[in-house]
Amino acid sequence: MSLTAKDKATVRLFWNKVAGKAELVGADALSRMLSVYPQTKTYFSHWKDLSPGSAPVRKHGKTIMMGIGDAVTKMDDLNANLLSLSELHAFQLRVDPTNFRLLSLQLVVVLAIMFPVEFTPQAHVAVDKFLCALALALSEKYR
Amino acid sequence: MVEWTESEVKTLERIWRNVDVDVIGPLALTRCLIVYPWTQRYFGSFGDLSTEKSIQTNPKVANHGVVVLSSMKSAMESLTDMKNKFSALSTLHSEKLHVDPDNFRLLSDCLTITVAGRMGSKFTAEMHATWQKFLSVLVSALGRQYH
Numbered sequence: 378m379s380l381t382a383k384d385k386a387t388v389r390l391f392w393n394k395v396a397g398k399a400e401l402v403g404a405d406a407l408s409r410m411l412s413v414y415p416q417t418k419t420y421f422s423h424w425k426d427l428s429p430g431s432a433p434v435r436k437h438g439k440t441i442m443m444g445i446g447d448a449v450t451k452m453d454d455l456n457a458n459l460l461s462l463s464e465l466h467a468f469q470l471r472v473d474p475t476n477f478r479l480l481s482l483q484l485v486v487v488l489a490i491m492f493p494v495e496f497t498p499q500a501h502v503a504v505d506k507f508l509c510a511l512a513l514a515l516s517e518k519y520r
Numbered sequence: 521m522v523e524w525t526e527s528e529v530k531t532l533e534r535i536w537r538n539v540d541v542d543v544i545g546p547l548a549l550t551r552c553l554i555v556y557p558w559t560q561r562y563f564g565s566f567g568d569l570s571t572e573k574s575i576q577t578n579p580k581v582a583n584h585g586v587v588v589l590s591s592m593k594s595a596m597e598s599l600t601d602m603k604n605k606f607s608a609l610s611t612l613h614s615e616k617l618h619v620d621p622d623n624f625r626l627l628s629d630c631l632t633i634t635v636a637g638r639m640g641s642k643f644t645a646e647m648h649a650t651w652q653k654f655l656s657v658l659v660s661a662l663g664r665q666y667h
Contacts, residue, residue: 416666419618471561473622520557 380503380510385452387503392449394495395488399446402491403438404430406483414479420472441480448511455514467518474519477512484508522657524599531650536593538639545589546582548631550575556626562619588627595658602661610665621663628655 380388395402408429410417424433444462451458466472485505488496496504524532553560553575560569566580575581591609598605613619632651636643643651 416614416621416663419614419620419666422618467558471558473558473620473626475622476620520555 378506378509380452380506384503384506387500388449388452388507391492391495391500391504392446394492396446398491399442400435400439402484402487403440403442404435405438405491406480406487407434407438407441409483409486410480413483414476417476417479420470420476445484445511448514449507452507452510455510456517459511459514460518463515463518466515467520474512474516477515478509481505481508481512521600522602528650528653529599531647532596532599532654535635535639535643535647535651536596538642539589539593539635541589541593542586544631544634544638545585545587547585548627548634549585549588550578550581551634552623552627552630553581555630556623559623559626562617562623589631592631592658595654595661599654599657602657603664606658606661607665610662613662614666621659621666624659624662628659631655 411421411427411434412429418427421427421433421437424431426433428434448455448459485501485508488504489501553563553569554572563569563581563584566578566584568574568578569581595602595605613621632648632655635651636648
């Protein structure tokens, strides 16, 4: 399931359209993940407010989207290019890797809602493959 | 309510007869901490977990393995009503311990592997299926109070 040249081009093109609304997408996706998969809240017990659209959720959604946007520029070798981010997740945050998939699912739903025309099945498959590859790169240093 | 045939209950009893909680508990937990090292995040107060050897000789880990497996074994007393039996424990894991419930699955898998390793070919596919059903119900009950 590795990213073909066509996949990468599709992701870059689509992400250009997303970039302007990245913060909104991130906040919505994170809010949804916390509601739809309440077990994910266990990683944020240090936040005062976990409700959808709250300040910490919006801030963290933005952080995540910036990370993803950065990964879009590094698609040619995600595993090598995301080593320090992987180390962060592996040794400090220790987020169970299943959760990468859960967030990816929410991201895709939000993209479908916010970009109904552009998020065609073709864009969807490329983005989904990219998010899978990104999750793998993030888990690289786990063990 | 989960239903169990007489045969399934007998199978579970047979498996549990092969499980010495004081031995298997520590083995399963140490295996989990080694195979899925991110699970160590919940055991910051347990001292040295830096190497496989330190995990395997850590007395707090061993003790905790016994605690957890004893609790899992007690599920045999409430096979048809695990969700109520484990309601308080589920709330504890969610609201106080903040444990990602995916870890329940990881530990269960390590337990199965440890038990299988002990029982060898006596742990038939049929027994395995019943055991997996038991663990799935247990894991589900533990995850129920996550809101």
